[in-house]
Amino acid sequence: MSCDIVIIGAGPAGLCFARALKGSGLRIALVERQPEAGLIAPPDDGREIAITHHSQRLLRELGLWTRLREEEIGTLRDAMVLDGDDREGLMFRHDEAGKPQLGWLLSNHAIRRAAYAGVMELPEVERITGVQVSAVRTGRDGAEVELADGQTLHAQLVVAADSRFSDTRRAMGIGADMHDFGKTMLVLRMHHEAPHEQVAWEWFGHGQTLALLPLHDPHTSSVVLTLSPPAMREMLALDDTALEQAMAERFDQRLGAMRVAGPRCAYPLVGVYAQRFVAERFALIGDAAVGMHPVTAHGFNFGLLGQDTLAGEMRAAMAAGRPFWEASVLQRYERRHRLATRPLYLATRMLAGLYTDDRRPARVLRKLALGAGARLGPFKRLVMSGLTAESAGVPALLRRRST
Numbered sequence: 001m002s003c004d005i006v007i008i009g010a011g012p013a014g015l016c017f018a019r020a021l022k023g024s025g026l027r028i029a030l031v032e033r034q035p036e037a038g039l040i041a042p043p044d045d046g047r048e049i050a051i052t053h054h055s056q057r058l059l060r061e062l063g064l065w066t067r068l069r070e071e072e073i074g075t076l077r078d079a080m081v082l083d084g085d086d087r088e089g090l091m092f093r094h095d096e097a098g099k100p101q102l103g104w105l106l107s108n109h110a111i112r113r114a115a116y117a118g119v120m121e122l123p124e125v126e127r128i129t130g131v132q133v134s135a136v137r138t139g140r141d142g143a144e145v146e147l148a149d150g151q152t153l154h155a156q157l158v159v160a161a162d163s164r165f166s167d168t169r170r171a172m173g174i175g176a177d178m179h180d181f182g183k184t185m186l187v188l189r190m191h192h193e194a195p196h197e198q199v200a201w202e203w204f205g206h207g208q209t210l211a212l213l214p215l216h217d218p219h220t221s222s223v224v225l226t227l228s229p230p231a232m233r234e235m236l237a238l239d240d241t242a243l244e245q246a247m248a249e250r251f252d253q254r255l256g257a258m259r260v261a262g263p264r265c266a267y268p269l270v271g272v273y274a275q276r277f278v279a280e281r282f283a284l285i286g287d288a289a290v291g292m293h294p295v296t297a298h299g300f301n302f303g304l305l306g307q308d309t310l311a312g313e314m315r316a317a318m319a320a321g322r323p324f325w326e327a328s329v330l331q332r333y334e335r336r337h338r339l340a341t342r343p344l345y346l347a348t349r350m351l352a353g354l355y356t357d358d359r360r361p362a363r364v365l366r367k368l369a370l371g372a373g374a375r376l377g378p379f380k381r382l383v384m385s386g387l388t389a390e391s392a393g394v395p396a397l398l399r400r401r402s403t
């Protein structure tokens with residue numbers, strides 16, 4: 001089969017990229033190893049994704065926002081960061097950002113379902129599902145993707161969106177800086193007695209990190225607990241009643257009684273940053289390019305930003321009568337996306353290390369950071385502009401700081 005672009009991976013990033021090329025005249029083959037039934041109705045993977053204002057705008061432009069059901073959209077009005085036994089934390093308030101809310105919370109499986117439905121209606125996208133990529137070759141004259149069922153796809157460009165553990169990245173000889181945080185994150189939807197009032201919590205306790213992400217129902221949140229793998233194994237071995245009690249205690253009974261309301265999903269925490277995002281007739285997007293630690297809630301936000309940057313550069317090249325696979329087009333994407341993501345990737349790595357370290361120097365640094373952060377307006381504005389800026393992610397955030 002012959003086409004213009006092969007996209008490998010029908011996760012949120014690959015699907016949004018296919019959607020972003022709607023009407024461009026390009027013929028796309030989208031290859032995904034999962035069977036189609038699991039893409040039309042993706043299983044609940046427990047992840048609740050915090051969405052910035054810029055990402056919400058992109059999802060609207062892609063025509064995906066209106067495919068989400070009302071009850072799938074949570075409001076992130078304010079956020080609170082607590083350290084250890086502190087009762088008062090650092091508050092990030094929507095009104096200080098001049099917005100009605102800091103952001104939104106969407107279930108990952110709802111994003112996947114909406115994005116897949118959006119791609120299914122595009123006649124220019126050939127969906128090839130339930131089959132794995134077995135080899136990729138690119139060169140001056142074009143690209144070839146071999147599939148495990150024996151098919152070979154010929155294209156002008158290959159775009160890999162096949163997760164942070166991307167096999168395609170490796171097959172293309174592109175290395176990645178990987179950081180294993182040595183922790184496991186449990187995400188679990190729970191009902192709780194006290195209302196969440198649309199406030200997200202990030203709570204750095206001793207030996208654990210807890211987060212609470214407010215969902216559409218005022219008494220339901222996504223609980224996020226980060227522990228060492230042995231401690232997490234003990235937690236996962238508990239039955240529902242014991243788990244509910246343990247969670248209520250970990251939250252210091254602040255939410256009253258808690259009840260399990262979703263599947264338990266555990267993720268090993270590994271951050272990944274590809275050494276290059278592009279090669280000849282090849283580009284990486286999504287987690288395959290930048291796989292963030294979830295603590296700053298930016299993985300998918302960056303995935304959306306990156307696919308938008310690449311699609312925009314390709315469209316601009318075509319409008320100027322140049323090939324969309326040209327090295328200069330891909331290199332511009334790489335430059336812009338590195339600039340947008342690298343500072344926050346590094347800061348997140350440092351933060352995640354600091355906030356999961358219970359040794360005394362780290363505890364003191366945390367207190368200093370939160371205490372000083374609470375007093376210093378510019379620090380808070382910096383964090384909040386990253387969430388609420390309408391036009392871009394991190395570059396706008398950095399620009400604002402320098403003015």
Ligand SMILES: Cc1cc2nc3c(=O)[nH]c(=O)nc-3n(C[C@H](O)[C@H](O)[C@H](O)COP(=O)(O)OP(=O)(O)OC[C@H]3O[C@@H](n4cnc5c(N)ncnc54)[C@H](O)[C@@H]3O)c2cc1C
Pocket residue numbers: 008009010011012013014031032033034047048049050051108131132133161162163164167168185187267285286287288292294296297298299300301302303
């Ligand atoms: C607990 C948790 C919480 C998170 N919270 C947030 C948040 O609040 N905000 C935020 O912005 N981000 C968040 N993220 C990150 C976000 O979930 C990811 O950035 C996003 O899902 C990545 O999408 P992707 O399409 O790049 O990759 P994936 O979702 O990993 O999809 C990759 C796809 O490629 C397919 N594939 C892989 N290999 C092959 C192959 N060889 N051939 C064919 N197909 C293949 C896979 O089957 C899969 O469908 C969170 C992540 C976790 C784990």
